[in-house]
Amino acid sequence: MITQRAPFPIVTKAIKLFGDWLKQRRELHELMEYDEEFGTLEPVARELNVAPTDLDSLVRQGPQGANELPSMLAALDIDEATLRRAEPALLRDMERVCSFCAHKRRCDQELAAHTTAVNYVEYCENADTIDALRLTN
The missing domain is CATH 1.10.287 (Helix Hairpins)
Known part of the structure; x- marks a missing residue:
């Protein structure tokens, strides 16, 4: 072959x-x-x-400004599609925050190492919103 x-x-x-x-x-x-x-x-x-x-x-x-967010949500067991339907304004705000984030390198490293769920609160500017979403799940 x-x-x-x-x-x-x-x-x-x-x-x-x-x-x-x-x-x-x-x-x-x-x-x-x-x-x-x-x-x-x-x-x-x-x-x-x-x-x-x-x-x-x-x-x-650019369009890649919030590329980490879908992976971050998936790593934390938050369904992006459900969030997009239920809270589109919240998701847009999270994308905006992600786009301006100064910790992209760390985020990418944590995502690659599969340690996001443990460490995201240390660097993610969406951590408070994510914590609130995780409490509702």
């Missing part, structure tokens, strides 16, 4: 990273165009329940 490997995995990863960066640049450009056209980002920010300054920062973080 012949197993197929992706040719040139480093090149493939570089192309994906460049594509992600390009997408983020387009989103920033669209945000700036909207701001120039309408003079304010407040309606968009209000719709997303964030401050206008946070909106700019969130777009700069």
Whole structure:
């Protein structure tokens, strides 16, 4: 049996990273165009329940800004889909907090080591919310 490997995995990863960066640049450009056209980002920010300054920062973080949150929730036996249906605003707020987190490296390490459930309270800025969610489960 012949197993197929992706040719040139480093090149493939570089192309994906460049594509992600390009997408983020387009989103920033669209945000700036909207701001120039309408003079304010407040309606968009209000719709997303964030401050206008946070909106700019969130777009700069890119779509991967809260990548750790689904894994964190799964590691702590919190069903993201159920949370999304029951408390969409709460989940969006958790994503916002996760996007601004300064402890991403530690979070990634804990997730990889499967020690999240033991140590998340030490570094996760969503720890209080997670604790409250875990009490309701």
